Amino acid sequence: MAGMTPDQSLILIGMPAAGKSTVGRRLAARLQRPFIDTDAVMEARCGQSLQALMAERGVEGFRAAEARVLCDLQPAEPAVIATGGSVVYAARGMAALRRLGTVVFLDCPVAVLAHRVGDPVARGMVIAAGQSLAALHRERLPLYRRYADHTIACDDDPPEVVAGRVLRVLSLD
Template sequence: MLPATNPQPGMIDRPIVLIGLMGAGKSTVGRRLASRLHLSFVDSDHEIEEAAGLTIAEMFERYGEAEFRDGERRVIARLIDGTPKVIATGGGAFMDDHTRSLILERATAIWLDADVRVLAERVARRAGSRPLLKGGNAREKLAALAKVRNPIYALAPIHIRSRPSPHEATVDAILKALGQ
Protein backbone atom coordinates (compact mmCIF):
# COMPACT_ATOMS: atom_id res chain seq x y z
CA MET A 1 0.00 0.00 0.00
CA LEU A 2 1.33 3.40 -0.96
CA PRO A 3 1.39 5.96 1.84
CA ALA A 4 -0.98 8.90 1.64
CA THR A 5 0.86 11.80 0.13
CA ASN A 6 0.99 15.34 1.36
CA PRO A 7 1.74 17.17 -1.88
CA GLN A 8 3.75 20.35 -2.12
CA PRO A 9 1.64 23.50 -2.45
CA GLY A 10 0.12 23.55 -5.91
CA MET A 11 1.09 19.92 -6.58
CA ILE A 12 -1.49 17.15 -6.36
CA ASP A 13 0.08 13.93 -7.62
CA ARG A 14 -2.81 11.45 -7.36
CA PRO A 15 -6.60 11.36 -7.41
CA ILE A 16 -8.47 12.75 -4.41
CA VAL A 17 -11.47 10.61 -3.46
CA LEU A 18 -14.22 12.02 -1.26
CA ILE A 19 -16.05 9.47 0.88
CA GLY A 20 -18.82 9.72 3.46
CA LEU A 21 -22.53 9.31 4.01
CA MET A 22 -25.11 10.67 1.60
CA GLY A 23 -25.64 14.35 2.23
CA ALA A 24 -22.10 14.98 3.47
CA GLY A 25 -21.48 17.22 0.47
CA LYS A 26 -19.16 15.03 -1.58
CA SER A 27 -20.43 16.20 -4.97
CA THR A 28 -20.90 19.87 -4.13
CA VAL A 29 -17.65 20.16 -2.20
CA GLY A 30 -15.88 18.01 -4.80
CA ARG A 31 -16.79 20.36 -7.66
CA ARG A 32 -15.58 23.39 -5.70
CA LEU A 33 -12.41 21.62 -4.56
CA ALA A 34 -11.58 20.57 -8.11
CA SER A 35 -12.10 24.13 -9.32
CA ARG A 36 -9.82 25.55 -6.63
CA LEU A 37 -7.13 22.95 -7.44
CA HIS A 38 -7.55 23.34 -11.22
CA LEU A 39 -8.38 19.65 -11.54
CA SER A 40 -11.22 17.81 -13.22
CA PHE A 41 -14.15 16.59 -11.14
CA VAL A 42 -15.94 13.26 -11.55
CA ASP A 43 -19.00 12.01 -9.67
CA SER A 44 -18.81 8.21 -9.59
CA ASP A 45 -22.59 7.87 -9.27
CA HIS A 46 -23.06 9.88 -12.48
CA GLU A 47 -20.44 7.74 -14.24
CA ILE A 48 -22.19 4.54 -13.06
CA GLU A 49 -25.54 5.81 -14.36
CA GLU A 50 -23.96 6.72 -17.70
CA ALA A 51 -22.30 3.30 -18.03
CA ALA A 52 -25.47 1.40 -17.12
CA GLY A 53 -28.02 3.63 -18.82
CA LEU A 54 -30.06 3.49 -15.61
CA THR A 55 -30.43 5.60 -12.49
CA ILE A 56 -28.92 4.33 -9.24
CA ALA A 57 -32.45 3.77 -7.89
CA GLU A 58 -33.34 1.69 -10.98
CA MET A 59 -30.17 -0.39 -10.61
CA PHE A 60 -30.94 -1.12 -6.95
CA GLU A 61 -34.51 -2.06 -7.85
CA ARG A 62 -33.64 -4.30 -10.82
CA TYR A 63 -30.39 -5.90 -9.70
CA GLY A 64 -30.05 -5.36 -5.95
CA GLU A 65 -27.31 -3.72 -3.95
CA ALA A 66 -24.68 -6.45 -4.46
CA GLU A 67 -24.79 -6.13 -8.28
CA PHE A 68 -24.78 -2.35 -8.01
CA ARG A 69 -21.67 -2.43 -5.78
CA ASP A 70 -19.88 -4.69 -8.29
CA GLY A 71 -20.50 -2.18 -11.08
CA GLU A 72 -19.56 0.68 -8.79
CA ARG A 73 -16.23 -0.99 -8.01
CA ARG A 74 -15.43 -1.36 -11.73
CA VAL A 75 -16.27 2.27 -12.47
CA ILE A 76 -14.21 3.58 -9.54
CA ALA A 77 -11.26 1.40 -10.62
CA ARG A 78 -11.48 3.02 -14.06
CA LEU A 79 -11.63 6.51 -12.58
CA ILE A 80 -8.63 6.00 -10.30
CA ASP A 81 -6.21 5.89 -13.19
CA GLY A 82 -3.34 7.80 -11.58
CA THR A 83 -4.38 11.12 -13.09
CA PRO A 84 -4.89 13.80 -10.44
CA LYS A 85 -8.59 14.67 -10.22
CA VAL A 86 -11.31 14.94 -7.58
CA ILE A 87 -13.74 12.01 -7.39
CA ALA A 88 -16.96 12.01 -5.36
CA THR A 89 -18.13 8.50 -4.50
CA GLY A 90 -21.47 7.14 -3.42
CA GLY A 91 -21.92 6.67 0.33
CA GLY A 92 -21.48 2.89 0.21
CA ALA A 93 -18.49 2.67 -2.13
CA PHE A 94 -15.86 2.72 0.64
CA MET A 95 -17.68 -0.08 2.47
CA ASP A 96 -16.67 -2.61 -0.20
CA ASP A 97 -13.31 -4.17 0.78
CA HIS A 98 -11.93 -4.18 -2.77
CA THR A 99 -13.06 -0.64 -3.57
CA ARG A 100 -11.69 0.62 -0.25
CA SER A 101 -8.31 -1.04 -0.84
CA LEU A 102 -8.11 0.46 -4.31
CA ILE A 103 -8.91 3.94 -2.99
CA LEU A 104 -6.45 3.71 -0.10
CA GLU A 105 -3.65 2.37 -2.31
CA ARG A 106 -4.02 4.60 -5.37
CA ALA A 107 -5.65 7.83 -4.19
CA THR A 108 -5.90 10.25 -1.29
CA ALA A 109 -9.11 9.42 0.57
CA ILE A 110 -10.90 12.22 2.41
CA TRP A 111 -13.80 11.44 4.73
CA LEU A 112 -16.42 14.19 4.79
CA ASP A 113 -18.18 13.64 8.10
CA ALA A 114 -21.35 15.43 9.19
CA ASP A 115 -23.82 15.15 12.05
CA VAL A 116 -26.86 12.99 11.27
CA ARG A 117 -29.13 16.01 11.81
CA VAL A 118 -27.26 17.94 9.09
CA LEU A 119 -27.30 14.93 6.75
CA ALA A 120 -31.05 14.44 7.23
CA GLU A 121 -31.74 18.10 6.41
CA ARG A 122 -29.59 17.91 3.28
CA VAL A 123 -30.99 14.62 1.92
CA ALA A 124 -34.61 15.60 2.59
CA ARG A 125 -34.51 17.51 -0.70
CA ARG A 126 -33.60 14.37 -2.70
CA ALA A 127 -34.73 11.47 -0.51
CA GLY A 128 -36.72 9.91 -3.36
CA SER A 129 -33.55 9.33 -5.41
CA ARG A 130 -31.75 7.59 -2.54
CA PRO A 131 -32.58 3.87 -2.45
CA LEU A 132 -31.29 3.28 1.07
CA LEU A 133 -33.69 5.89 2.48
CA LYS A 134 -36.89 4.50 0.97
CA GLY A 135 -39.65 3.58 3.36
CA GLY A 136 -38.90 5.04 6.73
CA ASN A 137 -37.53 7.87 8.77
CA ALA A 138 -34.48 9.31 6.96
CA ARG A 139 -32.84 10.50 10.18
CA GLU A 140 -33.14 7.07 11.81
CA LYS A 141 -31.83 5.33 8.70
CA LEU A 142 -28.90 7.74 8.45
CA ALA A 143 -28.09 7.19 12.14
CA ALA A 144 -28.05 3.42 11.58
CA LEU A 145 -25.83 3.81 8.50
CA ALA A 146 -23.47 6.12 10.41
CA LYS A 147 -23.13 3.59 13.23
CA VAL A 148 -21.99 0.91 10.76
CA ARG A 149 -20.08 3.02 8.25
CA ASN A 150 -18.27 5.67 10.30
CA PRO A 151 -15.70 3.23 11.76
CA ILE A 152 -14.85 2.19 8.17
CA TYR A 153 -14.80 5.76 6.85
CA ALA A 154 -12.36 6.52 9.68
CA LEU A 155 -9.76 4.45 7.80
CA ALA A 156 -9.35 7.39 5.41
CA PRO A 157 -6.15 9.29 6.16
CA ILE A 158 -7.90 12.68 6.09
CA HIS A 159 -11.04 13.43 8.14
CA ILE A 160 -12.93 16.68 7.52
CA ARG A 161 -16.07 17.78 9.37
CA SER A 162 -18.77 19.01 7.01
CA ARG A 163 -20.75 21.55 8.98
CA PRO A 164 -23.95 23.40 8.11
CA SER A 165 -21.78 26.36 7.10
CA PRO A 166 -21.01 27.36 3.51
CA HIS A 167 -19.36 24.57 1.51
CA GLU A 168 -16.36 26.86 0.91
CA ALA A 169 -15.44 26.38 4.59
CA THR A 170 -15.22 22.62 3.98
CA VAL A 171 -13.16 23.20 0.83
CA ASP A 172 -10.81 25.46 2.81
CA ALA A 173 -10.41 22.75 5.47
CA ILE A 174 -9.57 20.16 2.80
CA LEU A 175 -7.02 22.45 1.16
CA LYS A 176 -5.38 23.03 4.54
CA ALA A 177 -5.27 19.26 5.22
CA LEU A 178 -3.67 18.75 1.79
CA GLY A 179 -1.07 21.43 2.51
CA GLN A 180 -2.43 23.73 -0.19
Protein backbone atom coordinates (compact mmCIF):
# COMPACT_ATOMS: atom_id res chain seq x y z
CA MET A 1 0.00 0.00 0.00
CA ALA A 2 1.57 3.30 -1.05
CA GLY A 3 0.70 6.48 0.84
CA MET A 4 -2.65 7.01 2.50
CA THR A 5 -5.79 8.96 1.75
CA PRO A 6 -6.62 12.17 3.71
CA ASP A 7 -9.61 10.51 5.39
CA GLN A 8 -7.45 7.81 6.95
CA SER A 9 -5.91 7.81 10.41
CA LEU A 10 -2.27 6.92 10.91
CA ILE A 11 -1.90 4.11 13.44
CA LEU A 12 1.36 3.15 15.15
CA ILE A 13 1.97 -0.35 16.53
CA GLY A 14 5.06 -1.95 18.05
CA MET A 15 6.73 -3.17 21.21
CA PRO A 16 6.62 -1.14 24.42
CA ALA A 17 9.23 1.66 24.32
CA ALA A 18 9.50 1.47 20.52
CA GLY A 19 8.47 5.13 20.56
CA LYS A 20 4.83 4.95 19.45
CA SER A 21 3.66 7.66 21.85
CA THR A 22 6.71 9.89 21.39
CA VAL A 23 6.84 9.61 17.60
CA GLY A 24 3.04 9.72 17.37
CA ARG A 25 2.88 13.09 19.14
CA ARG A 26 5.47 14.49 16.74
CA LEU A 27 3.63 13.12 13.71
CA ALA A 28 0.36 14.63 14.91
CA ALA A 29 2.04 18.03 15.29
CA ARG A 30 3.69 17.79 11.87
CA LEU A 31 0.42 16.72 10.19
CA GLN A 32 -1.75 19.06 12.30
CA ARG A 33 -3.97 16.19 13.31
CA PRO A 34 -5.39 15.17 16.68
CA PHE A 35 -3.25 12.75 18.67
CA ILE A 36 -4.90 9.76 20.36
CA ASP A 37 -3.07 7.37 22.67
CA THR A 38 -5.16 4.23 23.22
CA ASP A 39 -3.46 3.74 26.62
CA ALA A 40 -4.83 7.11 27.76
CA VAL A 41 -8.27 6.30 26.30
CA MET A 42 -8.29 3.07 28.26
CA GLU A 43 -7.25 4.73 31.53
CA ALA A 44 -9.96 7.38 31.10
CA ARG A 45 -12.61 4.82 30.24
CA CYS A 46 -11.77 2.43 33.07
CA GLY A 47 -11.04 5.19 35.58
CA GLN A 48 -7.76 3.66 36.71
CA SER A 49 -4.13 3.46 35.70
CA LEU A 50 -2.98 0.68 33.37
CA GLN A 51 -0.94 -0.79 36.24
CA ALA A 52 -4.01 -0.87 38.51
CA LEU A 53 -6.07 -2.37 35.71
CA MET A 54 -3.49 -5.08 35.17
CA ALA A 55 -3.26 -5.82 38.90
CA GLU A 56 -7.05 -6.02 39.26
CA ARG A 57 -8.04 -7.86 36.08
CA GLY A 58 -4.90 -9.79 35.14
CA VAL A 59 -3.52 -10.24 31.63
CA GLU A 60 -6.73 -11.64 30.13
CA GLY A 61 -8.90 -8.91 31.65
CA PHE A 62 -6.47 -6.25 30.49
CA ARG A 63 -6.49 -7.59 26.94
CA ALA A 64 -10.30 -7.76 26.89
CA ALA A 65 -10.57 -4.14 28.07
CA GLU A 66 -8.03 -3.08 25.45
CA ALA A 67 -9.96 -4.89 22.69
CA ARG A 68 -13.17 -3.06 23.68
CA VAL A 69 -11.37 0.30 23.54
CA LEU A 70 -10.08 -0.45 20.04
CA CYS A 71 -13.47 -1.59 18.77
CA ASP A 72 -15.15 1.59 20.06
CA LEU A 73 -12.52 4.04 18.83
CA GLN A 74 -14.12 6.63 16.56
CA PRO A 75 -11.90 9.66 15.92
CA ALA A 76 -13.96 12.75 15.05
CA GLU A 77 -11.45 13.42 12.28
CA PRO A 78 -8.42 11.58 10.84
CA ALA A 79 -5.92 11.31 13.67
CA VAL A 80 -2.55 9.93 14.61
CA ILE A 81 -3.18 6.98 16.93
CA ALA A 82 -0.48 5.50 19.17
CA THR A 83 -1.48 2.08 20.50
CA GLY A 84 -0.34 0.02 23.47
CA GLY A 85 2.16 -2.71 22.61
CA SER A 86 -0.29 -5.51 23.37
CA VAL A 87 -3.07 -4.47 20.95
CA VAL A 88 -1.99 -7.09 18.42
CA TYR A 89 -3.40 -9.86 20.63
CA ALA A 90 -6.93 -8.64 19.83
CA ALA A 91 -7.88 -9.75 16.30
CA ARG A 92 -11.23 -7.93 16.45
CA GLY A 93 -9.58 -4.80 17.83
CA MET A 94 -6.95 -4.84 15.09
CA ALA A 95 -9.62 -5.28 12.41
CA ALA A 96 -11.37 -2.21 13.84
CA LEU A 97 -8.12 -0.22 13.81
CA ARG A 98 -7.37 -1.23 10.24
CA ARG A 99 -10.77 0.11 9.17
CA LEU A 100 -9.68 3.51 10.53
CA GLY A 101 -6.54 3.82 8.44
CA THR A 102 -2.98 2.79 7.74
CA VAL A 103 -1.01 0.75 10.27
CA VAL A 104 2.71 1.45 10.69
CA PHE A 105 4.93 -0.89 12.71
CA LEU A 106 7.83 0.81 14.53
CA ASP A 107 10.39 -1.99 14.46
CA CYS A 108 12.97 -1.46 17.15
CA PRO A 109 15.78 -3.92 18.05
CA VAL A 110 15.21 -5.74 21.31
CA ALA A 111 18.50 -4.44 22.76
CA VAL A 112 17.30 -0.85 22.32
CA LEU A 113 13.92 -1.72 23.83
CA ALA A 114 15.56 -3.40 26.84
CA HIS A 115 17.62 -0.29 27.50
CA ARG A 116 14.52 1.94 27.43
CA VAL A 117 12.11 -0.37 29.26
CA GLY A 118 14.03 -1.31 32.38
CA ASP A 119 11.86 -3.73 34.38
CA PRO A 120 8.94 -5.00 32.16
CA VAL A 121 6.74 -5.86 35.14
CA ALA A 122 7.23 -2.50 36.87
CA ARG A 123 6.31 -0.89 33.57
CA GLY A 124 3.00 -2.78 33.55
CA MET A 125 3.56 -4.75 30.39
CA VAL A 126 1.33 -7.64 29.32
CA ILE A 127 4.01 -10.23 29.98
CA ALA A 128 3.85 -13.70 31.54
CA ALA A 129 5.63 -14.28 34.85
CA GLY A 130 9.28 -15.00 34.14
CA GLN A 131 9.05 -14.22 30.41
CA SER A 132 11.96 -12.17 29.10
CA LEU A 133 11.59 -9.12 26.89
CA ALA A 134 13.43 -11.02 24.12
CA ALA A 135 10.91 -13.90 24.35
CA LEU A 136 8.01 -11.44 24.30
CA HIS A 137 9.53 -9.79 21.22
CA ARG A 138 9.79 -13.19 19.47
CA GLU A 139 6.17 -13.95 20.37
CA ARG A 140 4.84 -10.63 19.10
CA LEU A 141 6.97 -9.99 16.02
CA PRO A 142 4.81 -12.16 13.70
CA LEU A 143 1.71 -10.33 14.96
CA TYR A 144 3.14 -6.86 14.32
CA ARG A 145 4.18 -8.02 10.85
CA ARG A 146 0.75 -9.51 10.16
CA TYR A 147 -1.08 -6.26 10.85
CA ALA A 148 1.42 -3.73 9.45
CA ASP A 149 0.83 -1.95 6.17
CA HIS A 150 4.34 -0.50 6.55
CA THR A 151 7.33 -1.35 8.72
CA ILE A 152 9.80 1.32 9.82
CA ALA A 153 13.24 0.21 11.04
CA CYS A 154 13.88 2.48 14.02
CA ASP A 155 17.20 1.27 15.46
CA ASP A 156 18.04 3.86 18.13
CA ASP A 157 17.38 6.86 15.93
CA PRO A 158 15.90 10.03 17.46
CA PRO A 159 12.10 10.43 17.35
CA GLU A 160 12.33 13.20 14.75
CA VAL A 161 14.24 10.93 12.38
CA VAL A 162 11.77 8.07 12.88
CA ALA A 163 8.85 10.46 12.30
CA GLY A 164 10.50 11.61 9.06
CA ARG A 165 10.77 8.01 7.87
CA VAL A 166 7.09 7.42 8.59
CA LEU A 167 6.09 10.52 6.63
CA ARG A 168 8.29 9.49 3.72
CA VAL A 169 6.94 5.96 3.45
CA LEU A 170 3.41 7.41 3.43
CA SER A 171 4.35 10.13 0.91
CA LEU A 172 3.27 12.78 3.44
CA ASP A 173 6.59 14.69 3.60
